[in-house]
Amino acid sequence: MSADGFQTSPRTRRRYRAEKRFKALCIAALGVAGVFMALFFSDMIRKGYTAFAQTKIQAEVTYNERSVEIPLAAVGEDVRHLVSRGWLRQIPNHVEADPSLMGQTVTRWIVADSTVDQYIKGQHTQLDDEQKAVVDRLVENDRAQLGFNWTFFTNGDSKMPEIAGIKSAVVGSLYTLLVTMLVSFPIGVMTAVYLEEFAGDNRVSRAIEVNINNLAAVPSILYGLLGLAVFINFFGVPRSSALAGGLTLALMTLPIIIISTRAALRAVPDSIREGAFGVGASRLQVVAHHVLPLSLPGILTGSIIGLAQAMGETAPLLIVGMMAFIPDAPGGFTDAATVLPAQIFTWASEPERAFAALTAAGILVLLVVLLALNGVAVWLRKRYEKRW
């Protein structure tokens, strides 16, 4: 007897149990993906959030002839080995920027060495007990405290984790993606317009179509080989430059933009075209005045998704040399540059522990930007998509 009073045979009950098992299996599959995502995001946040805070130590900085020569002499002996050596090395630059500092003693908050930073954050550290005691005293006297890590956003790469930042990589990413979009967006849209609106069903257009589908499935690293052989070795584009990387990524993004633009063009109903033809518009006028404006949201959505993909791409950029050590932001398209994912890759291979936190923090920044881009794409589609 089942709950609702109907007689069910053992066979039926077995089949119903199988049904339940199968459904549970399906839910478990989705659960695997969900569990992974939860583990992944919590792990990244756990590893990365500490890098957004930074320890600073208050100390008196003496600017004189000697401290310009030997920066270590600028601060008192008690904190000499606790503050960042990278910061101290900037002392001659401070004097150069403001000569009136010479001969003065100024109280400043100085970026602490990464070992001190890790100790304050309660992580494993290489400080000895004596130094730990000094740091404890500094904290008691409010001469050492944690603050938001602005250096992470205003500095370029450095061999010293406490003053390493993502600025040069972000600027490099911007230059690279600008090249990518300037090349791939017009060419992609024009290709799609040609295939959808102008080309008949002939051998040339079929060849282009097959070709684009194939390009979309070519492993990205092969685009790197293409960029190396064609752009760098043949056309002489400077290695590791935003131009070389941007052009390589442009070819990789092209199929994505073409395919999504074609879908957007196809979504515009023929009645629109026929209406325009009916009042005497030429083919170009139909496309430029009616079809393109109507499909623009779809085209933009696809292009933003392509942009997001180019932004996270690393492998082809390694091949064209964009993993160089770049402390200063590149000043142009032909300067040596690196991009955010490549910066993440170089930090990930640094043996120092403090770099692992930086890597995870860089990843969080990249993921936030990518999620925002995808969010914009989804919003565009929801807001402007027309159902015919």
Place this chain on the structure above:
Amino acid sequence: MAPGQVIFYFLAGLLPLVLVAFLIGRQRALTTAGDIPLHSRPGYYGWYAVVWLAVPALIIAVAAGLLTLTGAVRVPAPMVLAAALVVAAGGLALGVRTIRPGLRARNIVEATVRWLLLAAALVSILTTLGIVVSILFEAVRFFEAVSLWQFLTGTTWSPDTAFLGGAGRGDEGNAAAEFGSVPLFAGTFMITAIAMLVALPVGLLSAIYMSEYASAKVRGATKPALEVLAGIPTVVYGFFAAITVSPWVVAAAEGIGLEASYSNALAPGLVMGIMIIPFVSSLSDDVISAIPNSMREGSFALGATPSETIKQVLVPAALPGVISAFILAISRALGETMIVVMAAGLRPNLTANPLEAMTTVTVRIVDALTGDQEFDSPQTLSAFGLGLVLFLITLALNTVSLVVVRRFHQKYE
């Protein structure tokens, strides 16, 4: 001048001229017309003048660029710039004189635009040609130094020994560099197989749940959530695999009394499988959703439960699409680079034990091209040999997946 600067000055000089040409052309059409009706709208005469201006200038610029690249003639960049702009102005002057009311400016402009669009479409063909030619060209140089047979059947990949020998450290044991790619491909296929063992069941079952069981609301929430997995950059997956999953695998292996390397094949394989889930699930979801409801209803009417309907009606009907998605996913896993570069090993290792370190084709490509070796050394060129094989394999897989869909695609009424 750097090529970038030349292009910049060329465009900076041409763009104002384009504006001037447009205005002159339109004005000329309007003034010569008087009472006679124009054939096209006035703007088209403007664009007509722009065509006369830009086409000769572009021809000069491209020709000069090609000549300089092939090294036939060396013309100083400023001269080319000046020549191009002068020719542009000349073209404009000639073009403007042909403007009269009866001129079919629109037809000429549209024909030009059509050619322009075709040229844009040819860029993608050029890209494919570029990939094939650039890889093939360097690969041929590689196979001049290393026999193809040795490359395809050799089981030792030790390109560094040539380097060691040169440094005076070579002895009889490692006299010659060996380029036997079997261990690399074995590692690649091992990691791909692990990835597919994760991605196929999880992706397919998720797709089934979303298309058959989930309500529209649940579907609307889970589908974009799964797509997030596809949007995570591979370098991020690589970091996660190397720094989090690998130690887990090692710990788990120790727990059952096995020894695992920190650069084992299992960690990158599992993470790659997760990465590919949305790829499998969204393609399968599309195919399953495309099956008409009449087939489901027919099955239900015979008394089948939903799971029986899925297993005996829907999956068989969707099979070609699912298989093609599976093949595409394999091709993506084979070419995946960052996860294996960061989490798999660098040492070629021919083994069937996924807990050992092994390397892949893509790892060795990156390694060969980011080192300090000279470009002409066999070690660097080996990247192109490996790239060629990788390209051929993925091309074959893509073609097969297309053929599967075409041959077995069900047409529903």
